[in-house]
Amino acid sequence: MxxxxxxxxxxxxxxxxxxxxxxxxxxxxxxxxxxxxxxxxxxxxxxxxxxxxxxxxxxxxxxxxxxxxxxxxxxxxxxxxxxxxxxxxxxxxxxxxxxxxxxxxxxxxxxxxxxxxxxxVVDPGPLYTGELPRVAAVINEPVRRGRIVGSDLLPRFDPIDVFGIATEEIGGQGDHELGRLHRELARRRVYLHPARWTSLGLSLLEAMHLGMPVVALACTEAVRAVPPEAGAISADVDELVRAARELIADPALAQEKGRRAREFALAHYGxxxxxxxxxxxxxxxxx
Known part of the structure; x- marks a missing residue:
């Protein structure tokens, strides 16, 4: 066709x-x-x-x-x-x-x-190592979109590394850059999805495919995409902050929840x- x-x-x-x-x-x-x-x-x-x-x-x-x-x-x-x-x-x-x-x-x-x-999602593979005890987030235009994508919440999850994407709506990153991004994300212990009002971010699904545990605001489609066993999902930001800290402090727990996140993503978003x-x-x- x-x-x-x-x-x-x-x-x-x-x-x-x-x-x-x-x-x-x-x-x-x-x-x-x-x-x-x-x-x-x-x-x-x-x-x-x-x-x-x-x-x-x-x-x-x-x-x-x-x-x-x-x-x-x-x-x-x-x-x-x-x-x-x-x-x-x-x-x-x-x-x-x-x-x-x-x-x-x-x-x-x-x-x-x-x-x-x-x-x-094209499966990037189980690249998760979680070697860096930090939170990672990928946000499309974090400055312009602000509260919509939860940019104001990011300081509460310190230590955090934010990977900004400015061009997703006009094509996003090339395959080489995307592969490098996946490898860098997978080194962080936890993935954060802080969006209040947005369509389901593919970066969240990619992080789950990588085998990362995730903490996510219980908003829009995230309540279907993130099962509790994959990390934590809640509209209570304090609860998410505590969950992120627990995962950072317990690499074995993070690894197990990341494994479950990958299993769920492969089954539902393959x-x-x-x-x-x-x-x-x-x-x-x-x-």
Whole structure:
């Protein structure tokens, strides 16, 4: 199947193009193309694309660039700004995919058909060593997004190392940088997910795949993604601080909870199920 999609969210696209289809990604001036990623995909000039089976759209402005007569799936990555916000494609006659059940619950999509296909992660492997008795956090644009992603909470988890990502929404990091990030994260004893209101961060799922124990705010989709046996999840920040300190002080406990985090992530956010669910939908909409 020939699939046209834009490179918007690098980590999600990295997982999606692991399937068995032919992936066409618009380059400049209509998109950022592969942006240096060694994906099994083809960067194309959108003006020359005239033979595709389906288009995966991730931004409203992309709809006007879809070749006529081609089935369209709209992929919504984000939470609404407030519960029950009307989606821009409410009462649309196409199919809208949410990446979490929380997002599907909170967006008002009217009569538009909605489907949830949860994230899948390319397994970086069980790299966890936990050799550094510190907390790690990965936050997309921590200064600009502030309280939304919990930047104000970070000092309470000292000692902490914060890995900031400024470009995730326009493609994220290259594979080499991502691999280095995973190795550095895995050296820290605990992973922190402090976001108050955001779609489920793929860095959280990647940390669990690494075998890291996690402490997470019980907000949005995190309550489904983080089982208590993987670390700690709570809306009480003091409780999370205590849990992080306990894990830092007890490497054996951290190792055991990290093992359980990895088992859960592989079972619920593995790549095979993600690709299989997408294949079912792609076949359905192309009829």
């Amino acid at each position: 020939r699939i046209l999609l834009w490179h918007v969210h690098g980590s999600w696209t990295h997982a999606f193009v692991q399937g068995e289809h032919e992936y066409l990604i618009p380059g400049p001036p209509h998109g950022i193309g592969l942006a240096g990623r060694p994906w099994r995909a083809t960067e194309v000039d959108l003006s020359e694309v005239d033979d595709v089976d389906v288009v995966v759209v991730q931004r409203v402005e992309e709809l006007s660039q879809v070749p006529p007569g081609v089935p369209v799936i709209y992929l919504e990555h984000n939470t609404p700004k407030y519960p029950a916000q009307e989606h821009p494609l409410a009462d649309w006659d196409g199919t809208l995919v949410h990446v979490t059940h929380f997002n599907s619950l909170m967006w008002d999509c009217g009569s538009t058909r909605t489907v949830v296909i949860e994230h899948g 790549l095979d199920a993600f690709l299989r669910n997408w294949d079912v939908l792609l076949k359905e909409v192309t009829g």
